[in-house]
Amino acid sequence: MENMIEVKGLTKTFKSYKKGKGLSGTIKTLFKREVTEIEAVKDISFNIRPGEIIGYIGANGAGKSTTIKMMTGILNPTSGFVKVDGRVPYEKRQENAKHIGVVFGQKTQLWWDLPVGETFAILKEVYQVPDAFYAEQMKYFDEIFELSEFMGQTVRTLSLGQRMRADLAASMLHNPKVLFLDEPTIGLDVMVKERIRKAIKDMNKRYGTTILLTTHDMSDIEELCHRIIIIDKGQLLYDGGIDTIRRDFGYERKIVFDLRYDDAEVVGAILQQMRDEIQGCTPENMTYTLSESQLSVIFNRNEINISSIMNYVLQHLNVIDFSVKDMDIEAIVKRF
Ligand SMILES: Nc1ncnc2c1ncn2[C@@H]1O[C@H](COP(=O)(O)OP(=O)(O)OP(=O)(O)O)[C@@H](O)[C@H]1O
Ligand SMILES: [Mg+2]
Structure with missing residues (x-):
């Protein structure tokens, strides 16, 4: 059949x-x-x-x-x-x-x-x-x-x-x-x-x-x-x-950081600085959102090394906890 x-x-x-x-x-x-x-x-x-x-x-x-x-x-x-x-x-x-x-x-x-x-x-x-x-x-x-x-x-x-x-x-x-x-x-x-x-x-x-x-x-x-x-x-x-x-979509990674504070201006300034200092960290390759004290950084792992993002954030912001997430289905659907 x-x-x-x-x-x-x-x-x-x-x-x-x-x-x-x-x-x-x-x-x-x-x-x-x-x-x-x-x-x-x-x-x-x-x-x-x-x-x-x-x-x-x-x-x-x-x-x-x-x-x-x-x-x-x-x-x-x-x-x-x-x-x-x-x-x-x-x-x-x-x-x-x-x-x-x-x-x-x-x-x-x-x-x-x-x-x-x-x-x-x-x-x-x-x-x-x-x-x-x-x-x-x-x-x-x-x-x-x-x-x-x-x-x-x-x-x-x-x-x-x-x-x-x-x-x-x-x-x-x-x-x-x-x-x-x-x-x-x-x-x-x-x-x-x-x-x-x-x-x-x-x-x-x-x-x-x-x-x-x-x-x-x-x-x-x-x-x-x-x-x-x-x-x-x-x-x-x-x-x-x-x-x-x-x-097409498997290159994306997301790191969620729990911060000790939620000052959007401070966090924004530091991420802006990160853009300048890390190679490949263009707005196309890296975006972030801050909600309450949770910072999500979404980036293209083909263009940016995960350890450089981790290092930068851990050194410049007060991080309580973090988790790394693979691309999820909802995000893929949204991209279509
Ligand atoms: N018996 C029903 N009467 C009225 N609306 C219904 C009925 N069953 C499902 N729906 C509606 O049809 C749509 C699709 O529902 P469905 O359960 O098929 O979604 P799903 O893809 O299985 O979602 P989930 O991932 O949450 O299980 C929803 O808007 C739901 O509210
Ligand atoms: Mg269902």
């Missing part, structure tokens, strides 16, 4: 009805409702081939989850269509569910009151997973996600990291052809994130699973995705390799 996922002219408009204020407003609303429309997804098209791992990224409210809900059959599009593995998910929701796996990081897909172990036993029946394959999968999940740690606990008692590990294992149990992972690493520590990334890579390698994931973590993208699709305000902004993005 040519494409595992086909999205064409996909559009979703939410209608919400404004309610007037107070009792008279409520009564008025009964007769004449004021409609506001939110165009969450606007005319998006893309194709995904079998075995691809795609990063579906964008700022908060860009329309990522809404797209995934249409791809998994939870929502109907307003116009346009989606095909996953040859099926239209919102027309054949049950049939589609057998062939896909879904994780919404913000909300568990598991039964809140059931022990984790029972949950897997039920899913085995629902998906009719053969005994031998079930045993193999559970052994693997236990190695990578350490499920036995909490197999006897009900889902509601799990910590966020444990819950996400259980959710991921559940989404992968029946070896779906396609995995939709909506923020599978949100709020997790580095160790758990690493395990989740490894499992995603393993599934893809072992079974050729097609994976679409959303994330706000640039390291997820760097480590997993060969191709990214960026959307903003419901519209497609970029569809292509990660290399182009890294080449």
Whole structure:
């Protein structure tokens, strides 16, 4: 098959009805409702081939989850269509569910009151997973996600990291052809994130699973995705390799300094002086902002040595703390 996922002219408009204020407003609303429309997804098209791992990224409210809900059959599009593995998910929701796996990081897909172990036993029946394959999968999940740690606990008692590990294992149990992972690493520590990334890579390698994931973590993208699709305000902004993005935007670094004071004039004068003294420190290559007592210096690391900026600021300003940040997704979207 040519494409595992086909999205064409996909559009979703939410209608919400404004309610007037107070009792008279409520009564008025009964007769004449004021409609506001939110165009969450606007005319998006893309194709995904079998075995691809795609990063579906964008700022908060860009329309990522809404797209995934249409791809998994939870929502109907307003116009346009989606095909996953040859099926239209919102027309054949049950049939589609057998062939896909879904994780919404913000909300568990598991039964809140059931022990984790029972949950897997039920899913085995629902998906009719053969005994031998079930045993193999559970052994693997236990190695990578350490499920036995909490197999006897009900889902509601799990910590966020444990819950996400259980959710991921559940989404992968029946070896779906396609995995939709909506923020599978949100709020997790580095160790758990690493395990989740490894499992995603393993599934893809072992079974050729097609994976679409959303994330706000640039390291997820760097480590997993060969191709990214960026959307903003419901519209497609970029569809292509990660290399182009890294080449065009990966040179930027940001250092955030916590200062002991917030005198904009003093800080401004010293940064002006820094421009004169450090080579390459032109306004194109270095900008800064001061908010309260936090100074952010954004610079092009190809043109300016990070240590010269660090040295200068540490010598001339009273710094309490600092952190160095990689380029983040929101900043990249803003640049487009
Ligand atoms: N059921 C709904 N009714 C009305 N508006 C909705 C509904 N679901 C989503 N929206 C709106 O659609 C837009 C896109 O939301 P969506 O959840 O798809 O964004 P997102 O890209 O997943 O954001 P985030 O990164 O915060 O998860 C937002 O403006 C949101 O408020
Ligand atoms: Mg979302």
